[in-house]
Amino acid sequence: xxxxxxxxxxxxxxxxxxxxxxxxxxxxxxxxxxxxxxxxxxxxxxxxxxxxxxxxxxxxxxxxxxxxxxxxxxxxxxxxxxxxxxxxxxxxxxxxxxxxxxxxxxxxxxxxxxxxxxxxxxxxxxxxxxxxxxxxxxxxxxxxxxxxxxxxxxxxxxxxxxxxxxxxxxxxxxxxxxxxxxxxxxxxxxxxxxxxxxxxxxxxxxxxxxxxxxxxxxxxxxxxxxxxxxxxxxxxxxxxxxxxxxxxxxxxxxxxxxxxxxxxxxxxxxxxxxxxxxxxxxxxxxxxxxxxxxxxxxxxxxxxxxxxxxxxxxxxxxxxxxxxxxxxxxxxxxxxxxxxxxxxxxxxxxxxxxxxxxxxxxxxxxxxxxxxxxxxxxxxxxxxxxxxxxxxxxxxxxxxxxxxxxxxxxxxxxxxxxxxxxxxxxxxxxxxxxxxxxxxxxxxxxxxxxxxxxxxxxxxxxxxxxxxxxxxxxxxxxxxxxxxxxxxxxxxxxxxxxxxxxxxxxxxxxxxxxxxxxxxxxxxxxxxxxxxxxxxxxxxxxxxxxxxxxxxxxxxxxxxxxxxxxxxxxxxxxxxxxxxxxxxxxxxxxxxxxxxxxxxxxxxxxxxxxxxxxxxxxxxxxxxxxxxxxxxxxxxxxxxxxxxxxxxxxxxxxxxxxxxxxxxxxxxxxxxxxxxxxxxxxxxxxxxxxxxxxxxxxxxxxxxxxxxxxxxxxxxxxxxxxx
Numbered sequence: 256x257x258x259x260x261x262x263x264x265x266x267x268x269x270x271x272x273x274x275x276x277x278x279x280x281x282x283x284x285x286x287x288x289x290x291x292x293x294x295x296x297x298x299x300x301x302x303x304x305x306x307x308x309x310x311x312x313x314x315x316x317x318x319x320x321x322x323x324x325x326x327x328x329x330x331x332x333x334x335x336x337x338x339x340x341x342x343x344x345x346x347x348x349x350x351x352x353x354x355x356x357x358x359x360x361x362x363x364x365x366x367x368x369x370x371x372x373x374x375x376x377x378x379x380x381x382x383x384x385x386x387x388x389x390x391x392x393x394x395x396x397x398x399x400x401x402x403x404x405x406x407x408x409x410x411x412x413x414x415x416x417x418x419x420x421x422x423x424x425x426x427x428x429x430x431x432x433x434x435x436x437x438x439x440x441x442x443x444x445x446x447x448x449x450x451x452x453x454x455x456x457x458x459x460x461x462x463x464x465x466x467x468x469x470x471x472x473x474x475x476x477x478x479x480x481x482x483x484x485x486x487x488x489x490x491x492x493x494x495x496x497x498x499x500x501x502x503x504x505x506x507x508x509x510x511x512x513x514x515x516x517x518x519x520x521x522x523x524x525x526x527x528x529x530x531x532x533x534x535x536x537x538x539x540x541x542x543x544x545x546x547x548x549x550x551x552x553x554x555x556x557x558x559x560x561x562x563x564x565x566x567x568x569x570x571x572x573x574x575x576x577x578x579x580x581x582x583x584x585x586x587x588x589x590x591x592x593x594x595x596x597x598x599x600x601x602x603x604x605x606x607x608x609x610x611x612x613x614x615x616x617x618x619x620x621x622x623x624x625x626x627x628x629x630x631x632x633x634x635x636x637x638x639x640x641x642x643x644x645x646x647x648x649x650x651x652x653x654x655x656x657x658x659x660x661x662x663x664x665x666x667x668x669x670x671x672x673x674x675x676x677x678x679x680x681x682x683x684x685x686x687x688x689x690x691x692x693x694x695x696x697x698x699x700x701x702x703x704x705x706x707x708x709x710x711x712x713x714x715x716x717x718x719x720x721x722x723x724x725x726x727x728x729x730x731x732x733x734x735x736x737x738x739x740x741x742x743x744x745x746x747x748x749x750x751x752x753x754x755x756x757x758x759x760x761x762x763x764x765x766x767x768x769x770x771x772x773x774x775x776x777x778x779x780x781x782x783x784x785x786x787x788x789x790x791x792x793x794x795x796x797x798x799x800x801x802x803x804x805x806x807x808x809x810x811x812x813x814x815x816x817x818x819x820x821x822x823x824x825x826x827x828x829x830x831x832x833x834x835x836x837x838x839x840x841x842x843x844x845x846x847x848x849x850x851x852x853x854x855x856x857x858x859x860x861x862x863x864x865x866x867x868x869x870x871x872x873x874x875x876x877x878x879x880x881x882x883x884x885x886x887x888x889x890x891x892x893x894x895x896x897x898x899x900x901x902x903x904x905x906x907x908x909x910x911x912x913x914x915x916x917x918x919x920x921x922x923x924x925x926x927x928x929x930x931x932x933x934x935x936x937x938x939x940x941x942x943x944x945x946x947x948x949x950x951x952x953x954x955x956x957x958x959x960x961x962x963x964x965x966x967x968x969x970x971x972x973x974x975x976x977x978x
Contacts, residue, residue: 305376305440313386313470327353328372329361333413333446337370338399340442344372353445355463365462368413368448375441387473388433392423392464394449401442406431415450422547430476433468491536494660498529501667505674517674520568525667527560532660548596555595555603562610563588568670569614573621573629584610627680628673635669638662722922758805766798829866831901831968832856835892838873845881850890857895862970864948869968872944875937876905876964883909883962896970900950903966912956920954948972 306326328347336342352359353371361369388406390398395409395418408429412418423429435441449462469476502525509518534554566584570577591598591606618636621629642662839852846852880890888908895902912920921942945952949969956962 305374307376307378308381308435308468309378310380310470313381314389314467325351326373328374329363329369331361331363331366331369333368334370337372338444338446339402340440342372347372353463354465355449359463367415367450368411368446371445371447371464373443375435375443376439377435377441379439381435382437383434385473386433386435387469387471387476388429388431389467389469389476390423390429390431390464391466392421392447393462394418394447394451394464395420396448396464397446399442399444399446400433401436402444405433411446411448412450413448418448418450420449420451428480430469430473430480432473487536490660491533494664495529495533495536497664498525498532498667501671502526502529505671515678517568517571517677520564520571521670521674523564524561524568524670527557527564528663528667531557531561532663552595555598555600556592558603558607559588559592559595562607565614566610566617569617569621569632572632572673573617573626580613584613628676631669631673631676635666638665638669758801763802766795766802769794769798826863826865828861829864829869830861831859831869831894831903834866834870835873835894835903838870838877841874842877842881845878846890849886850881850884850888853889853891855891855893857893859894859896859901860970862901862968863972864968868944868947872941872966873903873905875941876966879937880905880907880909880962880964883907883911885910899970901968901970903968904963905966906961906963908961911958911960911962912954913958914956917954917956921952 327350328344329350330337330344330347337344348361348363350359350361350371355361355365388398390406390408392408395411397407397411398405406429408423409421410417410419443466445464445466447464502522505518505522505525509515509522512518531554534550534557537550563585566581570581587606588610591602595603615636618629618633622633639662642660642665835854839846877890884890884907890908891904891906893904893906895904920938922939942952945966945968949972950967953965953967954962955965
């Protein structure tokens with residue numbers, strides 16, 4: 256009985272490396288296979304180099320690049336008869352793997368085209384059973400089964416010009432149906448060409464193919480492949496999107512506050528990682544040699560950028576000045592980036608390892624020196640190392656296949672946490688310093704106060720104090736004027752009051768005397784004396800005029816006394832209507848022939864107040880209303896009350912107040928009458944008087960429609976009386 260070889264070995268994936276199978280396990284498998292092959296079987300009649308294919312050797316999933324068969328026969332060159340089962344290939348070279356890399360390259364060499372033959376011994380239970388062929392390659396190939404063409408991937412050529420490659424690896428692997436006829440011995444022959452490998456730019460990429468036979472329905476395998484593509488695309492969007500979000504966030508932070516350059520270096524670091532992951536994911540979807548070359552160059556550049564930006568970021572965090580090693584790393588990285596098309600991957604990975612070692616050194620030293628937050632980045636670095644180790648050494652476990660992505664994400668998160676923590680600590684420190692500055696500023700001397708007067712806060716205080724002083728000055732000036740006016744009015748009233756009393760008394764006596772003379776002379780001869788009658792009539796009219804004039808003068812004197820209220824300067828209960836009438840009497844010459852006054856007095860109680868001050872407030876508001884009426888108009892005075900307040904409403908039909916001036920009409924010195932025309936103190940004084948009485952003034956105005964002032968005066972003001 257002949258021994259049939261039935262070994263299997265995991266294939267090294269494109270762009271990755273696998274650890275060899277443990278020798279003890281390998282010997283155990285060989286022993287078990289020896290026991291199997293020495294059992295009586297119809298397959299024992301197969302060719303000595305044939306590979307045994309039984310149902311339990313069929314793969315169920317095609318989610319990992321696997322070389323299902325060994326013992327392939329290889330011969331360089333091209334020959335049509337090499338696809339025939341009857342061709343004798345006993346003198347051909349036997350290969351360990353159909354992946355032609357530096358350590359598995361055929362001893363007979365590679366000229367760009369060659370043939371591969373594999374003899375199979377198929378168990379009878381698999382005869383004419385629909386199976387699935389899983390195939391991956393880097394190049395062009397024609398597959399023959401028992402001498403008959405089965406599949407063609409790309410165009411096999413005898414030169415680079417006549418060759419059309421089909422990059423079918425990883426996510427673009429071929430899944431096609433296959434069935435073996437009703438016989439034990441079968442031959443799979445592959446005519447394969449790859450002239451791209453001879454290019455000086457793509458010598459780092461693997462060459463060859465990998466083949467496996469799967470059990471089950473082909474639709475299930477296609478659906479499984481589509482699901483893998485979907486998951487991989489999801490991983491790409493998630494990880495690349497997350498890293499790009501980190502990049503954009505820290506770029507915005509740098510744009511808002513360029514002094515913190517760590518955000519810029521971190522954005523370069525995360526952006527390089529995002530680009531690397533994007534290219535790494537898209538590698539498996541490349542179908543053209545030119546695009547593959549571009550992606551390879553970009554992949555090298557992004558890896559170099561990761562090393563340079565990572566070192567620069569850590570130096571900015573933990574070093575006050577940029578150390579010399581960075582310039583060495585930067586110079587070497589810059590040169591390698593320019594020459595990335597010519598540099599082998601071995602040098603790229605060496606540069607990355609040196610950069611990672613330098614970053615690890617900086618982190619360890621920072622933790623040892625107890626620099627703030629260094630342990631956070633240390634944790635992220637540990638997560639990254641663990642994830643990378645799992646991806647490299649435990650890649651056969653699907654759960655660990657993309658563990659390095661989680662490591663990268665953990666590293667990015669830790670760095671962002673460190674920056675956020677540092678930013679928060681900086682803000683907290685600034686707040687503490689600001690508190691100390693505020694505490695010290697309250698105890699500063701006059702020299703420091705002189706410097707602080709340029710600040711906005713002090714300017715506002717100065718402006719407020721100035722306004723208050725102006726208001727006080729205006730009140731003092733007006734109070735002094737009113738006091739002087741009151742004294743003057745009192746003197747004038749006193750001086751006028753005595754003579755006018757004499758005049759009125761004399762006029763009364765004269766009037767009675769004339770009446771008595773007329774009554775005594777009522778005799779016939781005198782009644783016919785026209786001249787005497789005319790004289791007596793003139794005398795009566797003159798006496799009547801003197802009485803009327805004296806009464807008007809007396810009324811004016813009373814109005815002056817009521818307005819000044821010098822005999823009522825203390826806080827007391829007063830009649831608002833009496834004050835309004837006195838004020839209107841004094842303004843009669845201003846109102847005459849120009850303004851019509853409409854008085855709508857309601858039933859209001861007497862209020863507690865300073866009467867002479869309220870008269871002054873009424874005077875200012877009425878004068879303002881009179882001046883607002885340019886030709887003719889109306890002033891309406893309305894009074895009403897509620898349980899707590901008395902309201903005096905003075906409305907005019909004047910030109911109104913512009914909206915932009917309404918909020919300033921009570922400011923001292925503000926006037927719209929022009930320079931030298933108005934003092935701007937009248938309404939301010941009225942406002943202060945009403946405010947002193949615990950009241951308020953409201954104003955409503957429409958341009959060219961008039962203005963309404965409403966004075967709110969409390970009926971009782973105990974606090975005012977006490978003050």
